[in-house]
Amino acid sequence: xxTQTIRRRTVMGGxxxxxxxxxxxxxxxxxxxxxxxxxxxxxDWPEDFTSAYSAMAVPDEVVVPEGEPSPIDEDATGxxxxxxxxxxxxxxxxxALEGVTGNYESPAFTATHIHEGPTGEAGPPxxxxxxxxxxxxxxxxxxxxxxxxxxxxxxxxxGNDHGDWFTVSQxxxxxxxxxxxxxxxxxxxxxxxxxxxxxxxxxxxxGGGGETAQQGIAIAGPAAGVGAVALLAAxxxxxxxxxxxxxxx
Amino acid sequence: MxxxxxxxxxxxxxxxxxxxAAGEDAPGQPVVGQPTPADQRPGAPQTSSEPSEGNWPxxxxxxxxxxxxxxxxxxxxxxxxxxxxxxxxxxxxxxGIQSDGRLEVPTDxxxxxxxxxxxxxxxxxPTVIAAHVDSRSGPAVFYRLPEMERGDEVTxxxxxxxxxxxxVERTADxxxxxxxxxxxxxxxxxxxxxxxxxxxxxDAAAGRHLDNRVVFASRVE
Numbered sequence: 348x349x350t351q352t353i354r355r356r357t358v359m360g361g362x363x364x365x366x367x368x369x370x371x372x373x374x375x376x377x378x379x380x381x382x383x384x385x386x387x388x389x390x391d392w393p394e395d396f397t398s399a400y401s402a403m404a405v406p407d408e409v410v411v412p413e414g415e416p417s418p419i420d421e422d423a424t425g426x427x428x429x430x431x432x433x434x435x436x437x438x439x440x441x442x443a444l445e446g447v448t449g450n451y452e453s454p455a456f457t458a459t460h461i462h463e464g465p466t467g468e469a470g471p472p473x474x475x476x477x478x479x480x481x482x483x484x485x486x487x488x489x490x491x492x493x494x495x496x497x498x499x500x501x502x503x504x505x506g507n508d509h510g511d512w513f514t515v516s517q518x519x520x521x522x523x524x525x526x527x528x529x530x531x532x533x534x535x536x537x538x539x540x541x542x543x544x545x546x547x548x549x550x551x552x553x554g555g556g557g558e559t560a561q562q563g564i565a566i567a568g569p570a571a572g573v574g575a576v577a578l579l580a581a582x583x584x585x586x587x588x589x590x591x592x593x594x595x596x
Numbered sequence: 597m598x599x600x601x602x603x604x605x606x607x608x609x610x611x612x613x614x615x616x617a618a619g620e621d622a623p624g625q626p627v628v629g630q631p632t633p634a635d636q637r638p639g640a641p642q643t644s645s646e647p648s649e650g651n652w653p654x655x656x657x658x659x660x661x662x663x664x665x666x667x668x669x670x671x672x673x674x675x676x677x678x679x680x681x682x683x684x685x686x687x688x689x690x691x692g693i694q695s696d697g698r699l700e701v702p703t704d705x706x707x708x709x710x711x712x713x714x715x716x717x718x719x720x721x722p723t724v725i726a727a728h729v730d731s732r733s734g735p736a737v738f739y740r741l742p743e744m745e746r747g748d749e750v751t752x753x754x755x756x757x758x759x760x761x762x763x764v765e766r767t768a769d770x771x772x773x774x775x776x777x778x779x780x781x782x783x784x785x786x787x788x789x790x791x792x793x794x795x796x797x798x799d800a801a802a803g804r805h806l807d808n809r810v811v812f813a814s815r816v817e
Contacts, residue, residue: 398697399697401778401782402783403720403782403783403785424785426778426783428777428778428782441778546693546713546781547693547698547699548697548775549772549773549775550772550808551699551792552772552804552805553728553808555732555733555736556798556803557730557731557732557733557734558736
């Protein structure tokens with residue numbers, strides 16, 4: 348995957364760190380599985396990321412066992428935005444749940460996860476995020492950064508945690524093989540789910556500067572300064588030579 | 597003297613642009629992101645399956661087969677028309693994600709592209725269309741994009757002939773190094789459109805404009 352990293356806004360880091368702290372502090376009795384603090388390596392927002400992912404989790408994407416009723420909480424959505432630094436094995440997240448009600452419930456440490464599984468199939472959890480919490484009537488939110496190794500609290504048949512051996516680079520290798528979801532007491536299979544989609548980092552380089560040059564405005568940078576000085580000097584030289592020639596004539 | 601100042605500015609730009617474009621028509625880096633298959637994009641309908649929480653298929657064994665084939669997704673955008681700036685481009689090109697994580701840009705200054713890994717017209721989420729505001733020597737295809745205002749209409753025609761009408765909700769300038777990824781590219785529940793180009797100061801040393809102009813539009817028809 349990418350070896351070149353992208354600098355990301357630093358202001359955001361402060362906000363996210365504060366948001367994460369608030370989220371953890373807000374864990375209350377309405378949300379049973381929020382003892383995540385003992386099992387997560389929270390880290391500061393890195394300066395650089397190698398990739399970004401988005402998922403809009405909705406009830407329709409939840410996969411349920413045949414014969415069981417599908418989720419009917421149609422108003423629920425889960426907006427997941429993820430930034431990865433695969434060199435540091437760090438994942439940063441901003442999660443906002445709208446219309447999700449009731450207590451969280453999951454055998455994992457928390458009920459907000461990244462699972463490994465393609466569209467239409469369920470798979471094991473690889474990352475357990477702190478469950479989003481609400482302030483008043485607003486959406487439930489959580490944000491922060493976590494560093495591997497990741498622990499989910501759920502073990503496979505061999506007694507290994509489902510987060511063992513997982514690194515965020517696996518998402519970069521095949522983002523479509525992972526999905527984000529949230530589980531509640533009422534919707535144990537998931538109240539919302541969304542497959543990860545890679546999105547671009549930072550801004551878009553859609554200009555060559557030519558029109559700016561024609562307008563003679565807004566040129567910045569030492570190279571421009573050097574170029575301008577050089578051409579100004581050249582222009583002055585031409586003017587002097589012309590005057591000199593005129594005087595000679 | 598005025599002529600000399602203009603020439604000086606042009607000289608600086610040409611020097612800087614070499615860093616953003618390998619040649620006059622070759623901006624960008626290797627692309628790693630490819631268009632996501634229709635049945636793997638967000639919003640693709642799910643049907644049946646197995647599991648329940650705590651009973652996932654073994655990682656090495658792979659997930660058990662389940663579900664049915666997803667319905668065909670929406671068609672890719674093929675043409676964009678913006679009457680307010682006299683723009684009508686009928687051959688949109690696919691844009692992926694470069695190896696540095698950024699959006700690929702058209703290699704031709706006059707091509708208009710769309711982020712082929714994102715949503716398509718008619719789907720939930722933003723369809724993202726991007727093009728250059730200027731080349732190294734003058735205006736490019738999205739030169740007049742910054743003139744767009746709230747209320748302007750944009751028509752996108754998809755590859756199957758479907759017509760999607762959007763209306764501009766707002767426009768905004770963002771520093772490229774402090775770019776609201778979630779706001780511009782993030783998944784959503786509504787059929788929306790983003791138009792992106794460059795604006796603001798041109799950093800000749802870096803060979804790039806420092807800001808992006810983003811036009812946010814919502815589906816109206």
